[in-house]
Amino acid sequence: MSEALATLLDWISIDSTSGREEQYADAVTDHLVRRGFAVETQSVDGTRKNVFARAGDPAVVFCTHLDCVPPFFGPSADREYVHGRGACDAKGVAYAMIEAGTRLLDAGEDRIGFLFTVGEEVDFAGARVAGAERPDGFAPRFTIVGEPTENRFVRAHKGVYGGRLVGRGVKAHSSRPLGPSAIHEVVRSLHRILDADHGRHPVLGEGSANIGAVSGGIAPNVVADRAEANVFLRTVEPRAEVERRLRECLTEHVEWHPGVGCDPCEFLVPEGRPSGVETFGTDAPFLADYGQRLLYGPGRIVDAHTDHERLSRASFDRAVAEYVEIVTELL
8 A cells, every 4th residue: 555545544534524623634734744844733713723834935825624524434445446534525635735745845846835724614714714814924826725626627616605594483373373484484585595596607607595404383283483494505696795685585574694605716727727617615715815726626526525425546646746737837
């Protein structure tokens, strides 16, 4: 077994689901130090921390996230794939970036840096802190954001915006409905949201809405005094416009409790490289002061967040080589 494969399997064996990134952050830190990079950490909340690393003054920064989605499951490998939580989203991406950075450093290019963030899968907590508080001397001209993009560059990705609808009603016997029913009000609002126009973008296409969970009520013969629904939007417009449209869909007895989100983001695509667009969000919108942003990584998004998450070895090897090529071109 190669050193690279053994290290990646070790990393996948660490449970770094969102909020539990500390042990994996320490493993990445140790690996970077052994490869010759200077490392510093940035507190996000509690024991959670972003990891910054550099050789010289970074002109190009590699960036991906430390956290994975639940549920955690451990690693395995066969001749073609590495399997396990985080294999492609995004531990394989992180290892490919560090491997490329090491090759560049060994070739005499020290204008390389890294940023590994916490919380990308839930609230972008790490990216929001990193975007607001860059370490001294960390002013790259380019940042390569890593996600599973099937080894192609991404021209743009949609934004995300989520939150809760909370309906208020009056509890009553269903034969004498005083009303309103919180469930009825939430259902009416959801119907309007699903039928609404969520905007259009010349590159990204149409925005969309998903209703992830609905709860409320006591019994079939009782008018509900409370109901909730989780709404998650894939957006193609600025957040203020998205929220305005959504609020227009609500009845007077339903409140909107916004969660976190990010705006759509456009990226630099190196000349002559294949490219596409993506519907998922990344840390990139919070890193506006990190130079021009690119989005590229090994693996397939359709394998991420699944019970069969995996990364092909061929995709990994190709990513390492292309990361080296692109940084060389950019510099």
